[in-house]
Amino acid sequence: FAGFAPVDGKAEKRQKGAKLHYNAQLRSMCWRLASSLLRARGKFYEYYLKEKDKYQYRFQSEGKHIVPATQLPKKDGKRYEPADTIAEGHVHNMALRKMIKLFLALLWLSWREAEGLPTRNPYPVEYLGHEHPITPEEMCDK
Template identity: 25%
Template sequence: VKSIGGVLTGQFLAYVIDIERFPTVAKLWKWLGWAVVDGRAERRVKGQKASFNPRGKAITWKMGSQIVMQGTRTRSVYFRLYLKFFDEYLERARRVWVRVRGADAVKKVLGMIVSMGGEVLQEESGADVWRGLVRFTDSVKPLDNLQKFLNAIKRVKVGRVEVEPLLRNPTLAHVRAMALRKMIKILLEHIWHVWRVLKGLPVGAPYVIERLNHKDFIPPLVDDPKNPIWCEGKYCHNCPLSKVCNPMYVREMLARLEKKIEEVRRMRQLMKMQVGGGANE
């Protein structure tokens, strides 16, 4: 994958060590801190022991950040995935549900929506009650009109106004973080999938098909079409790389990967011996 150098790759391998430890990609996500708990991203809680590896999460976050920061230069396929997710989340962030009670408040809020570049996509009205799905366009920068509306709606004194964004926190920074998180999870799933296939380990159905009941999924991607690292498997019949897969190259990559893992293990053993020797002295 372009933009991920040898240092980050070595650090990632040092924490994963062996993909046999993770029979499912969900366990790898959990170990690296990318699991979902009660519908929200897993976080560390003060006073409690972390249920994931904080250092491993930091390394994978750096991997994703490198892809994004160097994306305009390398044009990595995962950077293009990030842009796709960013556009999807940005479109969701532009939309909010607005519920207004009171005839005067309805008239005032509708006027504010029109003046701030809002468009009513769906609406329901009753006796002194109006509810609608509103999409706000951008004037100077993304989500600026939406933020103006959210700030202005707090100053409405007549009636009762409730605003429910489709995204919990409709800010540009949050949209970027969500797109980056999704791209990193897909990258980890692809690493897990290809690594286990190369080692001859069972893979099973992709997570999005087995657990989320999706009908399709994004297959593992490579930045070098001349040397694809992939092989045809049970759930890979639609993979565009299966017809040009080079078995010799796959074996070379597997040998290189095993050599790297062995180097990391020896380095860890040496560090333990040095620490133990220093303690004895």
């Protein structure tokens, strides 16, 4: 388990003294892989840009301002996001997380098929009513 499933609607974070419900090393490797996928400028990069645009549109339609972290106000020496503002880095990380989750889903699907094990429809198809799932073949660059 890579730790990308939401817990109470948010990404799970480490808490002092609490046992992790995910493999911390795998999660770290996924973030490293994500930066490499961005630098490769392939299909996953295109997916990232599409998701980032969706997030930017969503926040702008909600009336939020997307600003660099350096423009966030400070309180007690720490930067914070007012209710009508979100940092560019948060939007970037949200889109990156979506890209990582897509990669992991496609890896799982390909691995199961290679092992001759049964697979099921992706979550968006099975539960959200999507009709066209993204396949591993679609995300191959060549």
